[in-house]
Amino acid sequence: xxxxxxxxxxxxxxxxxxxxxxxxxxxxxxxxxxxxxxxxxxxxxxxxxxxxxxxxxxxxxxxxxxxxxxxxxxxxxxxxxxxxxxxxxxxxxxxxxxxxxxxxxxxxxxxxxxxxxxxxxxxxxxxxxxxxxxxxxxxxxxxxxxxxxxxxxxxxxxxxxxxxxxxxxxxxxxxxxxxxxxxxxxxxxxxxxxxxxxxxxxxxxxxxxxxxxxxxxxxxxxxxxxxxxxxxxxxxxxxxxxxxxxxxxxxxxxxxxxxxxxxxxxxxxxxxxxxxxxxxxxxxxxxxxxxxxxxxxxxxxxxxxxxxxxxxxxxxxxxxx
Amino acid sequence: xxxxxxxxxxxxxxxxxxxxxxxxxxxxxxxxxxxxxxxxxxxxxxxxxxxxxxxxxxxxxxxxxxxxxxxxxxxxxxxxxxxxxxxxxxxxxxxxxxxxxxxxxxxxxxxxxxxxxxxxxxxxxxxxxxxxxxxxxxxxxxxxxxxxxxxxxxxxxxxxxxxxxxxxxxxxxxxxxxxxxxxxxxxxxxxxxxxxxxxxxxxxxxxxxxxxxxxxxxxxxxxxxxxxxxxxxxxxxxxxxxxxxxxxxxxxxxxxxxxxxxxxxxxxxxxxxxxxxxxxxxxxxxxxxxxxxxxxxxxxxxxxxxxxxxxxxxxxxxxxxxxxxxxxxxxxxxxxxxxxxxxxxxxxxxxxxxxxxxxxxxxxxxxxxxxxxxxxxxxxxxxxxxxxxxxxxxxxxxxxxxxxxxxxxxxxxxxxxxxxxxxxxxxxxxxxxxxxxxxxxxxxxxxxxxxxxxxxxxxxxxxxxxxxxxxxxxxxxxxxxxxxxxxxxxxxxxxxxxxxxxxxxxxxxxxxxxxxxxxxxxxxxxxxxxxxxxxxxxxxxxxxxxxxxxxxxxxxxxxxxxxxxxxxxxxxxxxxxxxxxxxxxxxxxxxxxxxxxxxxxxxxxxxxxxxxxxxxxxxxxxxxxxxxxxxxxxxxxxxxxxxxxxxxxxxxxxxxxxxxxxxxxxxxxxxxxxxxxx
Numbered sequence: 001x002x003x004x005x006x007x008x009x010x011x012x013x014x015x016x017x018x019x020x021x022x023x024x025x026x027x028x029x030x031x032x033x034x035x036x037x038x039x040x041x042x043x044x045x046x047x048x049x050x051x052x053x054x055x056x057x058x059x060x061x062x063x064x065x066x067x068x069x070x071x072x073x074x075x076x077x078x079x080x081x082x083x084x085x086x087x088x089x090x091x092x093x094x095x096x097x098x099x100x101x102x103x104x105x106x107x108x109x110x111x112x113x114x115x116x117x118x119x120x121x122x123x124x125x126x127x128x129x130x131x132x133x134x135x136x137x138x139x140x141x142x143x144x145x146x147x148x149x150x151x152x153x154x155x156x157x158x159x160x161x162x163x164x165x166x167x168x169x170x171x172x173x174x175x176x177x178x179x180x181x182x183x184x185x186x187x188x189x190x191x192x193x194x195x196x197x198x199x200x201x202x203x204x205x206x207x208x209x210x211x212x213x214x215x216x217x218x219x220x221x222x223x224x225x226x227x228x229x230x231x232x233x234x235x236x237x238x239x240x241x242x243x244x245x246x247x248x249x250x251x252x253x254x255x256x257x258x259x260x261x262x263x264x265x266x267x268x269x270x271x272x273x274x275x276x277x278x279x280x281x282x283x284x285x286x287x288x289x290x291x292x293x294x295x296x297x298x299x300x301x302x303x304x305x306x307x308x309x310x311x312x313x314x315x316x317x318x319x320x321x
Numbered sequence: 322x323x324x325x326x327x328x329x330x331x332x333x334x335x336x337x338x339x340x341x342x343x344x345x346x347x348x349x350x351x352x353x354x355x356x357x358x359x360x361x362x363x364x365x366x367x368x369x370x371x372x373x374x375x376x377x378x379x380x381x382x383x384x385x386x387x388x389x390x391x392x393x394x395x396x397x398x399x400x401x402x403x404x405x406x407x408x409x410x411x412x413x414x415x416x417x418x419x420x421x422x423x424x425x426x427x428x429x430x431x432x433x434x435x436x437x438x439x440x441x442x443x444x445x446x447x448x449x450x451x452x453x454x455x456x457x458x459x460x461x462x463x464x465x466x467x468x469x470x471x472x473x474x475x476x477x478x479x480x481x482x483x484x485x486x487x488x489x490x491x492x493x494x495x496x497x498x499x500x501x502x503x504x505x506x507x508x509x510x511x512x513x514x515x516x517x518x519x520x521x522x523x524x525x526x527x528x529x530x531x532x533x534x535x536x537x538x539x540x541x542x543x544x545x546x547x548x549x550x551x552x553x554x555x556x557x558x559x560x561x562x563x564x565x566x567x568x569x570x571x572x573x574x575x576x577x578x579x580x581x582x583x584x585x586x587x588x589x590x591x592x593x594x595x596x597x598x599x600x601x602x603x604x605x606x607x608x609x610x611x612x613x614x615x616x617x618x619x620x621x622x623x624x625x626x627x628x629x630x631x632x633x634x635x636x637x638x639x640x641x642x643x644x645x646x647x648x649x650x651x652x653x654x655x656x657x658x659x660x661x662x663x664x665x666x667x668x669x670x671x672x673x674x675x676x677x678x679x680x681x682x683x684x685x686x687x688x689x690x691x692x693x694x695x696x697x698x699x700x701x702x703x704x705x706x707x708x709x710x711x712x713x714x715x716x717x718x719x720x721x722x723x724x725x726x727x728x729x730x731x732x733x734x735x736x737x738x739x740x741x742x743x744x745x746x747x748x749x750x751x752x753x754x755x756x757x758x759x760x761x762x763x764x765x766x767x768x769x770x771x772x773x774x775x776x777x778x779x780x781x782x783x784x785x786x787x788x789x790x791x792x793x794x795x796x797x798x799x800x801x802x803x804x805x806x807x808x809x810x811x812x813x814x815x816x817x818x819x820x821x822x823x824x825x826x827x828x829x830x831x832x833x834x835x836x837x838x839x840x841x842x843x844x845x846x847x848x849x850x851x852x853x854x855x856x857x858x859x860x861x862x863x864x865x866x867x868x869x870x871x872x873x874x875x876x877x878x879x880x881x882x883x884x885x886x887x888x889x890x891x892x893x894x895x896x897x898x899x900x901x902x903x904x905x906x907x908x909x910x911x912x913x914x915x916x917x918x919x920x921x922x923x924x925x926x927x928x929x930x931x932x933x934x935x936x937x938x939x940x941x942x943x944x945x946x947x948x949x950x951x952x953x954x955x956x957x958x959x960x961x962x963x964x965x966x967x968x969x970x971x972x973x974x975x976x977x978x979x980x981x982x983x984x985x986x987x988x989x990x991x992x993x994x995x996x997x998x999x
Binding site for chain 2: 055063066108111121123125140151218219226227303
């Protein structure tokens with residue numbers, strides 16, 4: 001009984017932790033980008049201020065918007081939040097980590113994306129359509145690549161449950177595994193595409209023909225926009241967590257260690273997140289955005305990498321335990 | 322399945338009475354086909370029949386009934402065998418739930434406008450024929466009912482025969498059905514062997530040799546696969562399924578394809594004896610290719626009902642992959658993995674019958690309200706048909722395998738089966754399973770794109786035609802039918818764990834073992850594939866999580882936010898255009914996908930005809946796509962047949978002397994052959 005309460009407590013901590021740090025992580029990325037461009041840059045807490053400002057402002061909704069348009073932001077945030085609450089972050093073996101495995105995680109993110117694309121089409125403007133159409137094209141390449149990456153990890157560890165995968169990778173002897181390296185490259189490409197980052201999309205652009213994510217959410221304002229922004233920031237945290245916790249899992253509190261190990265795990269996790277966010281900023285200033293129709297080739301590359309990774313995993317691993 | 326006890330179980334008796342009621346409904350409707358009030362009674366009778374039959378089959382499935390008897394009808398000596406086992410009962414449940422919901426939908430049809438006497442007698446007859454296929458216990462009964470099923474559905478396809486497109490669809494369908502049945506006839510011939518005993522029990526007792534079983538497998542895949550819609554034989558399906566009235570389309574796409582899958586499972590997993598690993602190869606190859614191809618067709622098409630038919634092709638591909646994995650695992654002796662793959666296949670059959678029926682009924686409501694099913698004439702229906710839109714959204718999310726709906730459950734199980742692939746002793750299978758997994762992943766992502774497009778174009782945005790602008794919500798019984806199916810999609814998604822425990826005996830029979838760890842999860846509703854430490858999915862927990870986080874968000878935002886909302890014109894970057902033509906259309910939506918996938922798969926080419934400056938004719942943009950399956954497998958043989966018949970036409974106009982000569986020489990040749998042969 002006491003264990004259950006502790007585990008539930010840990011799960012609740014994670015749920016609110018990811019929510020609280022998500023805008024800060026976005027702020028760090030922006031700050032790093034600005035510094036690389038020799039600008040002062042906004043303070044790291046600026047995204048928090050933006051969110052509060054957006055929530056307080058009135059919401060302008062198009063006259064022909066339907067109930068889907070108004071309810072989608074909450075649903076998108078809920079799906080993304082649950083997905084982010086269930087990835088292993090600072091500790092494995094929390095209360096509900098088992099409920100959604102790697103496949104369910106991809107599906108939860110897929111549901112959030114489908115709702116966002118639908119919301120983009122609801123008002124019936126050409127910009128919403130262009131964003132939704134491109135987002136779904138990107139998804140048709142990024143989602144299978146992501147699934148294959150996670151299946152590769154699952155195959156290596158013998159389970160689709162992400163905390164178990166992380167624990168396996170902590171305890172496994174450190175060797176160079178080609179399939180994992182390929183999977184990492186593929187996952188990074190997917191993460192860039194899914195979070196609307198350069199070179200696939202530019203989070204700072206409002207130049208019409210290059211927008212993907214921004215075009216979809218163009219009609220949103222006020223608290224609805226705040227929900228969408230929050231979901232996007234959560235998704236960034238989720239992907240960085242996924243990368244660092246699967247490929248650099250050291251420092252995570254193991255399942256049987258109890259709450260005493262959590263503070264260390266949390267500190268290590270936060271350091272890893274900040275580093276990931278800074279690296280993302282550095283990457284974004286060092287590369288140009290590509291044309292929309294080159295994205296297919298870029299993500300096709302990720303799909304091929306992921307496929308090679310899983311093929312290698314299948315061939316080298318004769319029997320699943 | 323050996324040692325069948327041939328006493329008639331009560332479930333079979335009730336099932337047969339339900340089936341008899343279908344026959345009564347059909348005869349009744351045929352007798353009174355001119356009386357509208359009598360015709361209106363057909364659907365209620367069908368509802369009762371379907372409820373009785375579905376209940377009986379559910380009871381038979383849960384009790385793992387084996388029952389049957391022999392009637393002195395049909396072929397001499399063999400007689401007519403009727404039998405019911407868990408496999409028949411499972412598919413009977415699919416069929417009769419489909420009939421139940423579509424008949425409820427039928428009750429909402431407009432008496433003056435929609436009841437014509439052309440559909441009503443054949444609707445129960447069609448339901449009857451599908452039920453008969455499932456309870457046939459010998460090859461003759463099976464093929465007879467199969468043919469009856471094809472013919473009754475053909476009549477329904479051509480019920481609006483004044484439309485030339487429907488006549489063409491009916492023609493292609495009839496030809497394909499005939500070829501498919503002929504192929505099944507050969508398969509059963511091979512199974513019966515020299516002894517010529519066509520009863521299933523006799524076939525099971527004497528399995529054919531390796532060469533014959535290969536031929537039987539080919540015949541079964543061709544015959545049943547063409548009926549189910551496996552690529553490249555699928556081309557009749559997007560013609561015929563949309564041509565029928567919408568509730569019949571729902572039955573054809575959602576249910577009849579499953580009867581074809583039943584035929585395949587019956588032959589390959591039951592009658593053909595111990596499986597060999599290479600039997601799985603055609604299933605895996607065809608299935609993976611079909612899954613991706615079907616969706617690429619769907620995502621580029623412009624007709625609501627045709628998109629749904631193409632998506633059926635995709636789902637049949639997924640089912641084929643599941644069958645292939647189950648066969649391969651069973652042949653390799655990996656029974657636990659075979660059970661996972663088989664559970665995925667069976668659940669996907671059930672799930673697909675629910676969401677595809679739902680989507681077709683919704684499409685029918687749209688067609689009824691607007692008279693249009695082309696994407697360029699629809700839009701904005703979420704405002705005028707809110708109920709239909711909400712249920713259609715459930716269907717679209719289910720078919721895109723999004724949690725917490727049912728499509729994800731079968732998809733999840735199938736991926737778990739693919740992950741057991743490294744255990745295969747055969748290197749070919751070990752290489753193929755990641756490739757199949759990649760194709761499945763691609764299909765899942767494409768399905769989401771396809772249904773975002775379909776829902777977005779039809780229900781969201783602004784109406785693209787006057788008909789769409791003046792649409793009305795559909796009748797109450799039709800809403801009830803859709804509500805039932807949407808509820809099933811949600812329940813199936815939440816309680817996948819309960820559903821697999823209900824089909825455990827069936828898995829034992831088909832895969833050689835039940836699922837190893839059902840009911841060992843942390844909650845009673847967890848779906849566990851291999852063991853709880855390795856693979857687990859708990860939809861109720863996730864759903865509660867979603868509800869909690871959603872409620873928390875709403876409460877939090879409404880506490881601190883201003884809650885002020887102002888309605889205004891769409892912003893659209895400052896230049897909103899009142900014309901609905903400025904919206905993204907279906908073809909603009911699929912343009913990026915066409916660029917990425919179309920050039921290789923469909924040989925897509927774009928031509929831009931831009932007039933010179935000063936020339937005031939309109940610019941034109943044309944896209945050309947090739948449907949290679951149609952061109953190579955349908956059009957080319959049709960041309961060859963036509964050419965040959967033109968050549969042979971000369972034989973019709975000979976003198977009587979030449980005819981006698983021809984007959985005499987044919988006799989001589991045959992005698993010579995007989996003399997040399999024996």
